Amino acid sequence: MSHMVYSRLMAVDRDHVLRSAAALLTRRSTATMDEVAKSAGISRATLHRHFAGRDALVRALESLGIEECEKALDAARLDEGPASDAVRRLVREAEPAAGLLAFLYTENQLFEGEEQHDGWARIDARISALFRRGQQSGEFRIDLTPVWLTEALFGLLASAVWLLQSGKGAPKDFHHMTVELLLGGALRHSVRPIEES
Amino acid sequence: MSHMVYSRLMAVDRDHVLRSAAALLTRRSTATMDEVAKSAGISRATLHRHFAGRDALVRALESLGIEECEKALDAARLDEGPASDAVRRLVREAEPAAGLLAFLYTENQLFEGEEQHDGWARIDARISALFRRGQQSGEFRIDLTPVWLTEALFGLLASAVWLLQSGKGAPKDFHHMTVELLLGGALRHSVRPIEES
DNA sequence: CCGCTGTGAGACATGAATGTCTCACATGGT
DNA sequence: ACCATGTGAGACATTCATGTCTCACAGCGG
Numbered sequence A, B: 001m002s003h004m005v006y007s008r009l010m011a012v013d014r015d016h017v018l019r020s021a022a023a024l025l026t027r028r029s030t031a032t033m034d035e036v037a038k039s040a041g042i043s044r045a046t047l048h049r050h051f052a053g054r055d056a057l058v059r060a061l062e063s064l065g066i067e068e069c070e071k072a073l074d075a076a077r078l079d080e081g082p083a084s085d086a087v088r089r090l091v092r093e094a095e096p097a098a099g100l101l102a103f104l105y106t107e108n109q110l111f112e113g114e115e116q117h118d119g120w121a122r123i124d125a126r127i128s129a130l131f132r133r134g135q136q137s138g139e140f141r142i143d144l145t146p147v148w149l150t151e152a153l154f155g156l157l158a159s160a161v162w163l164l165q166s167g168k169g170a171p172k173d174f175h176h177m178t179v180e181l182l183l184g185g186a187l188r189h190s191v192r193p194i195e196e197s
Numbered sequence C: 001c002c003g004c005t006g007t008g009a010g011a012c013a014t015g016a017a018t019g020t021c022t023c024a025c026a027t028g029g030t
Numbered sequence D: 001a002c003c004a005t006g007t008g009a010g011a012c013a014t015t016c017a018t019g020t021c022t023c024a025c026a027g028c029g030g
Helices: A014-027 A033-040 A044-050 A054-076 A083-109 A118-136 A146-165 A171-184 B014-027 B033-039 B044-050 B054-076 B083-109 B118-136 B146-165 B171-184
Strands: none
Touching: A014 A033, A014 A044, A014 A054, A014 A083, A014 A146, A033 A044, A033 A054, A054 A083, A054 A118, A083 A118, A083 A146, A083 A171, A083 B083, A118 A146, A146 A171, A146 B146, A146 B171, A171 B146, A171 B171, B014 B033, B014 B044, B014 B054, B014 B083, B014 B146, B033 B044, B033 B054, B054 B083, B054 B118, B083 B118, B083 B146, B083 B171, B118 B146, B146 B171
């Protein structure tokens, strides 16, 4: 009846549009609404029916990114086991959303004026807490603040994404690159923690 | 005579304009030409007399960034002593230009289509060579490619800049944050290289 | 003292992306 | 068969940054 349920005709499901937009904007953050629409296989008119404007689209992408990120945080079970393993799980779980996060990471740089989504604060808090736990357990060094480690995690995720996009790195190395640099750094240490295969 | 030399009246010296633009665009990459002009204390007309357009301005900033970057590479004497010390010197020398580099780093993401400045290739090559040297000397781990380490260096520089800009980190920690994470990672290692004071 | 030169201020045109609207069409449900 | 709904295509107005131009003004040099 009046209670609308998604049918086959409504080929445009919001989620698919958002994913397409994310994929495109990850590559070209200045893409036009028209390009976004085409990338999703719909017309600009329809795109505009679902998202009031470019702003609304980006906001929706932000919400999606936050959602995916928190899903990754949940799946990574940050409270269980060694903190370093939790970091590894986190990167593993966040990998599918890394492109979107990279886009939002740079996009946030120019949100300057406006207040930012609460979600980021929650996410930052959870990741910071993980690093803090690692420090308290003696796993992580204490001269690098959890806030910095969190920022660095996002920065490295973005760098890794861009490296792959430029073709200078292989997708299969994403996790290893990111995690190993974040945890172990570039130096070859005499005593080094067990590596995952 | 006709050979023009900068006088007091020509308050607009190109370099000052570029520095101001760099400082502003580092914070807000979408700033208007008008805002850029005001930030340099000149009118939009004058700004436009010195730089044909926004494109030209960004290109000039790119050249400046490359120049500063290569200056830092020279000053860091990458070939001398332990590779890790060379990295420390490099970050030290690059710190003043970090903001500009962060801006250009993200800006380059959307240059997609066009071919990019040769300078970046040269810079990448020099830094990669440093990491390679460190690997060959046994200082650096070999499971992370020099290309990735180079990318990560820029990524961490940018992350550090943004952390300071957001007020969540202290400027004095810039060098330590960046270098220590890049070289040593987050883990607390049983045997750890000598830290600089 | 007068011209030269660079500048600031503002008007103006241009182009591009955006936002809005209409209309025809296809599909699914009644 | 008919109606309702969502869609594509395109026209259209709007907004904004950009690029161009003119003009008046200030300081320096001859």
